[in-house]
Amino acid sequence: MAEIKVTAKLISTPKKPANIYRLSPPRVNERSVRVLARQFGMRPDAKSGRFCSDADKVTYAEQHLELAASRASGGVRLIDRSRWQVDDRKSDLRIEDAAARRLATNVIKKYKLARTAEMKFFKASRLRVGVATRNGEEASERTIDVAIAMQRMVDKIPVDGPGGKIVVYLDHEGNLTGFEMIWREISGVHRRKQAHRSPQRAIEEMAAHFKTKQGIIEVQEVRYGYFEDDRHTDQRYLQPAYIIFGMLGSPDGGSPKRTIYVAPALVNPVGGITPPLKRKSAQKPRPSAR
Amino acid sequence: MSINVKVRVGTEWVNDFHKDACQQNDLSYCDDQVNGFYDHMGSHGHIKVFDWGDDNAWETDFRHPDFGGDSLNWSDDVHICMVNDHGGNSNNIISFFFSKAHTNCSVPSTKMRLGKKNLKWLAALGCDAVLNTNADHIVAVWGGPMQGVHIVCGYIGTAADAWWTRNLGADFADDICDGHTIAGSWVSDAYSFWTGDKSIAIAAGVSQDDAVNRRENENLNWRDWDVPATNWLAWKYRT
Numbered sequence: 001m002a003e004i005k006v007t008a009k010l011i012s013t014p015k016k017p018a019n020i021y022r023l024s025p026p027r028v029n030e031r032s033v034r035v036l037a038r039q040f041g042m043r044p045d046a047k048s049g050r051f052c053s054d055a056d057k058v059t060y061a062e063q064h065l066e067l068a069a070s071r072a073s074g075g076v077r078l079i080d081r082s083r084w085q086v087d088d089r090k091s092d093l094r095i096e097d098a099a100a101r102r103l104a105t106n107v108i109k110k111y112k113l114a115r116t117a118e119m120k121f122f123k124a125s126r127l128r129v130g131v132a133t134r135n136g137e138e139a140s141e142r143t144i145d146v147a148i149a150m151q152r153m154v155d156k157i158p159v160d161g162p163g164g165k166i167v168v169y170l171d172h173e174g175n176l177t178g179f180e181m182i183w184r185e186i187s188g189v190h191r192r193k194q195a196h197r198s199p200q201r202a203i204e205e206m207a208a209h210f211k212t213k214q215g216i217i218e219v220q221e222v223r224y225g226y227f228e229d230d231r232h233t234d235q236r237y238l239q240p241a242y243i244i245f246g247m248l249g250s251p252d253g254g255s256p257k258r259t260i261y262v263a264p265a266l267v268n269p270v271g272g273i274t275p276p277l278k279r280k281s282a283q284k285p286r287p288s289a290r
Numbered sequence: 291m292s293i294n295v296k297v298r299v300g301t302e303w304v305n306d307f308h309k310d311a312c313q314q315n316d317l318s319y320c321d322d323q324v325n326g327f328y329d330h331m332g333s334h335g336h337i338k339v340f341d342w343g344d345d346n347a348w349e350t351d352f353r354h355p356d357f358g359g360d361s362l363n364w365s366d367d368v369h370i371c372m373v374n375d376h377g378g379n380s381n382n383i384i385s386f387f388f389s390k391a392h393t394n395c396s397v398p399s400t401k402m403r404l405g406k407k408n409l410k411w412l413a414a415l416g417c418d419a420v421l422n423t424n425a426d427h428i429v430a431v432w433g434g435p436m437q438g439v440h441i442v443c444g445y446i447g448t449a450a451d452a453w454w455t456r457n458l459g460a461d462f463a464d465d466i467c468d469g470h471t472i473a474g475s476w477v478s479d480a481y482s483f484w485t486g487d488k489s490i491a492i493a494a495g496v497s498q499d500d501a502v503n504r505r506e507n508e509n510l511n512w513r514d515w516d517v518p519a520t521n522w523l524a525w526k527y528r529t
Contacts, residue, residue, distance in 0.1 A: 002316070056464075085474050087506050087526075123483050129505070131498055131524040132425040134433040138498075139425035147528070149483045162454055162484050214307075215315025232457050245486075248315040248451065255314060255376035255387060257417055260452040260485060274453055277318055280305070286346040 002210040006219040010199045014224060014240075017193035019155065020270055021226075021238040024185040026074030033058045033069050040067065040078055040111055056232070073163065074185070075231030079178030083171055085145060087129050091172035092142040097124045104148035104168035107176050113166055114150075114183055120158070122151035122165060145177065146170050152183060154226050160243050161262065163228030163235075182231050190237055194266040199224075202242035202263035209261060209274060217259065221245040227262055227273055240265040241273055291469030293510045298408070299331045300340045300368035302347040304375035304389045312395035314387055317451045320374040323415060327372050327459030334467035339368050347375070349388050349397035357401040358393070366407040369513055372459060377416025377444075382430035386416060399431065405438025405494075410513055411472055412442045413462070419444020420490060428492060429523050436494045436520045440504055440512065443476040446488040446527060455485060466510055473505045473526050481528040490527035494520040 030051050037044040042062050049062035059068045064082035069075070101121045108114060125147045132139035150166045152159035159165075163182035171177050199222050210217060227241035244261045262273040303320040307313055321343055332338040342351070352373070353359020354366075365371045376387040378396075385396045404412055420428050423446060432442055458479055465475035473491035480489035493508065494517045495501025501524035504512070 085478060087502070089502065125481070125483065125528050127477070127526065127528050128423065129502075129524070129526050130423070130425055130428070131502055131522065132429050133498075133522055134429055134520055136426045136429045136433075139429075141423075141425070160484075162482070165483065167483065210318070213316040213318065214309065214313075230454065230457065247448075248317070255378040255417060256448055257315070257317060257376060258448050258450045258452075258486065259318075260450060260454055262454075280321075283343055283346055286342060286348075 002207065002213045003216045004203060004207045004219065005216060006203065008219050008221050011222055011224055013198045014196045014265070017195055018157065018240045018266065019189050020191040020194060020266065021154070021186045022188050022190045023236055023238055024187040025234070025236070026071065026184070028058055028069045028071045028074055030058060033060050033067060036069065036076060037062070037067055042067065070231040072234045073182055073229070073231045075163070075180070075182040077178065077180045084169060084178040085127055087144045088172070091144060093126070093144060093146060093172040095146055095174065100124050100146045100148050100170065103170055103174050104150060107168050107179065108150065108166055113179070113181055114152070118153050119150040119166070120153055122149040124148050144172060152228065154186070154238065157240065158225040159228050160223055160225035160241065161227045162230035164226070182228065184228060184235060184238070186238060190270065191268065194268055196240070196265050197267045199242050202244060202265070205263045206244055206261040209277065212277065216249045217246040218249060219244055219246050224265060237270040239269055291509065293467055293469055295511055295513045296336055297369035297510055297513055298337045298339045298367070299328060300365060300371045301325070301328045302342045302351060302373045302375070304344055304347050304387070306344055306389060308390045310390070312388065312390050314376050317376070319451050319453060319456050320415070322456035323459040324372050324374045325459070326457060327463045330460045330463035331370070331467065334463065336467070340364065344389050347388055348392040349386065349394050350392060352386060352397045353401045354403040354406065356403065359397070359401065361402065362407045365412075366404065366409045369408055370411040370413075371409060372413040372415065374415035377414060377418045379418035379421050379431065382427060384414070384418060384431055386414065399435040402435040403437045404435050404442070405440070405517065409438070410440045412439055413476065414442065414444040415449060417445060417448040420446055422446065423490070423527055423529065428525055432492050433520065433523060436523070438517055439494065440508060440517055441472050441491055441493045443472070443480070443489070443491045445480065446490050446529065450482070450485040450487050452485060455482065455487065469509055471507060471509050473508065477526050477528050488527065488529050490525055492523055492525040495522045495524060498522045498524070
């Protein structure tokens with residue numbers, strides 16, 4: 001059984017009760033993507049564009065622009081394939097986070113992606129390119145884009161997780177090359193003013209989750225927020241959660257790897273969040289030689 | 291851009307380690323990432339050659355015959371290989387760790403000759419493909435092992451083993467089969483604002499232009515455009 005060691009200072013249990021929200025099921029089809037395309041300045045009625053649809057997403061492409069909407073989440077990605085994360089072989093972007101954030105906010109306003117009062121700056125990430133000879137000579141590096149992640153806020157509580165964000169990509173001139181957005185629509189309150197359980201209870205839930213595993217999990221950080229899942233997931237409720245960031249280690253100090261466990265933060269939640277570990281099916285022994 | 295070639299695909303993953311000399315902390319989601327990649331590559335029409343997990347994943351599959359290994363029949367007998375287990379990097383040598391000794395518990399990069407036969411692209415999803423982004427370190431780790439392989443994908447420092455990144459392999463497969471570049475797809479798909487995963491892709495080239503061109507433009511259609519000598523490395527990362 002995995003041993004749990006808490007090295008982080010645990011956050012205190014939130015005193016103010018919180019709501020659980022219902023999320024609207026996304027309706028992603030050719031018609032809805034057509035509406036989005038118009039919102040983003042594309043011309044989906046022109047003959048030059050084309051729609052492509054599969055079980056996962058609906059995509060509309062027009063010249064270099066590619067708009068994709070995920071069926072499960074309604075998550076959207078718009079990129080200019082000729083410029084998104086592309087190196088022009090010379091540019092070196094130098095921009096402070098504050099300036100990048102202002103530019104990203106302007107993009108979000110222009111395309112009416114979300115209300116700026118419902119978000120805060122999360123992080124800026126830079127795409128770097130480098131080159132050198134095999135011996136390390138003639139080395140050089142440049143920054144070719146900056147990606148700004150804005151985090152959703154609900155009831156002044158941050159929305160944590162892979163969703164609940166808008167990421168805006170800017171090139172070396174600060175021009176938009178693409179954005180991604182996972183921001184599910186709230187349809188109403190499911191349960192009002194619910195009390196919280198303690199973060200310690202969430203850690204105990206994590207210990208039970210990993211009971212069949214050997215090793216040590218060092219809990220390094222516990223965060224609190226509404227949890228919004230990734231674009232692949234059909235999520236129906238938005239509820240508060242404790243997000244536990246841990247480092248996997250072994251008694252003899254083997255190689256580490258990080259782990260993340262997400263547990264409901266309320267006493268009366270809507271189900272679990274991290275799915276149980278699946279039972280592994282036994283593999284046939286491998287032949288000794290090919 | 292449409293992909294006009296079929297590539298051979300091999301994958302290996304380790305979740306559970308033996309409680310012996312090979313002991314490491316167990317992992318939980320390596321199979322999800324790798325099997326998603328394997329299955330999605332197959333659903334796009336590519337050739338599924340092997341998918342070895344836990345005790346069936348062997349270090350000899352990556353060790354070159356010059357060092358007693360069998361890489362030319364496995365990792366280097368496919369065009370694209372994804373391996374997901376524990377990785378460790380010390381003194382500019384990366385090692386992949388396996389669940390049990392066959393013949394050893396791990397294989398160091400000093401005993402890899404990636405691309406000597408057929409391997410064009412390697413995605414190593416364990417930790418520490420590089421420890422940092424200093425040019426000296428990147429070329430010291432990968433300049434030796436890259437001997438014909440076009441692009442290596444991995445992480446800067448530690449990677450997450452979590453339910454929340456289980457779709458990485460499937461997403462990466464879908465993107466590269468859709469014609470997106472190998473390096474760009476990896477860096478974009480594997481980077482996570484939330485989990486803290488920092489992705490890097492390293493391209494080899496006979497010249498500076500060749501390496502940069504591969505980093506920026508190479509997709510699956512470049513399968514047969516060989517790298518006759520790894521004289522330059524060009525990399526791309528998000529941090």
